[in-house]
């Protein structure tokens with residue numbers, strides 16, 4: 001009836017005018033007495049309608065949002081009820097035998113409320129427990145029929161809805177965002193042919209080559225089993241013990257010790273599918289592919305000292321940053337790229353493209369940008385969406401397929417298994433955030449928390465009672481058919497010799513880093529190994545580093561007070577099967593044919609925008625309003641956010657007596673939460689700020705972390721009072737702008753960091 005009403009009332013016209021979500025929400029509101037069946041049928045109808053309407057890309061974009069609508073509940077203007085819909089009269093007192101008496105077992109309202117509360121938690125993810133999600137869309141630049149038949153990669157009029165979850169790997173759900181760690185970058189595309197999940201990371205390679213080592217790796221990096229210390233950190237004995245015995249992890253360790261492991265923002269990091277996948281075109285031709293996400297804001301990191309301090313000041317820093325940016329309309333964007341290798345070229349590289357510890361340098365195979373993803377909506381409910389979203393590398397669509405990468409093959413098993421435990425049963429695909437917008441029709445039935453009411457008498461196939469529906473689809477009708485790879489092999493537990501070079505790309509990565517990045521890598525290794533108690537582990541690790549770069553090994557050894565070993569402890573091999581000849585498993589020492597690759601250094605990222613950067617303006621009563629307003633205006637015009645940090649909360653008065661709202665005080669914020677600092681003039685304001693130790697610490701610390709700092713007229717006295725080496729005019733260090741124009745300051749902020757300031761002498765902050 002609702003569907004009929006929808007088709008024959010003004011709702012449809014309104015819908016066609018693309019105000020769909022609003023209208024559908026109202027329609028659902030009107031139809032709430034029919035929940036859930038009527039509404040679900042209606043939502044399915046609307047999705048169907050919107051998906052048919054290919055030219056209306058706006059409706060495509062909303063297919064997932066329309067689907068989520070009937071499951072939303074707000075409670076606004078309603079009476080409080082039990083889960084059975086009974087209106088509650090007293091939510092303050094339990095039912096007792098007299099005012100001072102014992103609580104009665106009869107109190108079904110109390111029991112329902114407490115029982116539900118007792119069951120609120122589900123197991124956190126075994127890895128990637130800490131994360132943040134957002135909705136968005138993916139838009140294709142040009143059709144790719146020569147490469148793939150996937151619908152969403154062939155029709156530029158479709159806006160494919162996506163849900164993305166970023167995460168750290170090692171820490172628990174409540175751990176800090178700023179851990180030195182890999183970041184998860186998982187994207188669920190709700191395509192018209194079913195869900196495609198690209199479950200990637202912000203680093204293009206992985207620690208291990210075979211899935212069978214994954215539990216060992218994760219046991220080693222997680223808090224140690226006897227005392228559950230340390231939380232969200234790899235700087236401890238068991239991790240480095242394992243790594244020092246796993247030469248295949250050396251390349252990934254270079255990435256993990258680099259600035260990529262401490263991003264400034266989820267919005268400013270790359271994403272990678274890691275494994276080589278396949279694309280399959282309509283003729284069944286396969287090409288190998290590596291997937292890339294390139295952030296339009298460029299790649300940026302924080303300093304390690306800063307990361308440690310952010311963890312105390314705002315452990316939700318990345319979560320808040322993503323939320324606030326989307327809320328403010330600064331929508332995060334990534335270009336989607338592919339590196340394509342034809343089947344004929346599979347063996348043309350000096351590494352194996354099935355080995356997940358190797359990347360394909362962009363100099364050898366350029367990244368072709370094929371589309372753009374924009375995150376445009378924060379979730380309504382963290383648990384329902386971000387926590388319950390279930391990604392799986394095995395969720396693919398026709399036109400995409402797997403390779404025999406042994407890490408990918410193992411993942412294909414793990415992800416369903418983990419959701420069964422985490423989400424409690426086989427119907428996790430029915431949880432709203434996981435439901436495909438393509439219809440689901442099969443003979444799977446029942447199980448815990450089944451939502452669908454299957455009305456057919458048959459739940460088997462073949463059947464004649466239901467005319468054999470739901471029926472199989474031919475390939476032409478969109479049925480999935482696995483790529484018919486030819487296999488002629490013995491069944492064997494072994495590893496290909498083409499996987500035995502463990503160091504050449506680690507060296508390539510190190511050689512590709514800028515000088516400051518190399519220094520950060522050395523410092524990271526000194527920090528991490530410095531936290532390792534057992535000297536034998538430290539020594540073994542430094543030995544491995546000699547195979548990456550002699551200079552690197554020496555610098556790390558110096559920091560640890562160790563003699564530089566001539567080479568590694570021999571033999572260098574990964575775990576050897578009990579009956580195998582250890583010689584056969586020895587690492588091969590291979591030289592990379594490439595000296596350096598520009599794409600591996602964050603120093604080469606575009607630095608032409610300050611969009612969504614957060615600038616602290618230190619000001620208090622008497623601030624020079626002309627300077628303050630001029631800068632604020634320019635910052636906002638450039639897309640940045642200016643925040644007033646003052647000596648007291650509430651409001652301040654400028655030199656004209658006008659009131660300005662204070663955003664933070666030196667007590668409620670810290671320099672590490674901002675990208676840059678500016679101190680405007682105004683004698684009274686500058687004097688009061690210079691008299692505050694926390695304010696002087698604020699600017700000194702911003703200097704230590706190599707951020708842009710600006711000051712005008714009397715504001716300069718604040719820098720002079722701080723520990724900045726030369727806050728005075730004449731000998732200003734890079735990135736310190738005194739009495740400049742707003743444009744000069746903005747140009748400095750766009751640089752993100754002036755790492756050259758790290759050269760000693762350092763400032764204490």
Ligand code: HDE
Pocket residue numbers: 125126127128131165166167183184185186199200201206210211212214272273274275389390391407408410411414415416418419
């Ligand atoms: Fe995962 N991984 N993984 N992983 N992974 C999980 O699935 C696993 C690997 C990645 O935001 C788990 O739902 C195995 C590589 C991300 O919900 C689990 C192996 C890459 C996320 C699992 C790997 C990833 C996960 C835990 C080695 C980058 C978070 C909870 C064979 C390409 C997804 C869950 C989210 C989550 C298993 C290796 C990325 C247990 C066995 C390589 C981004 O299934």
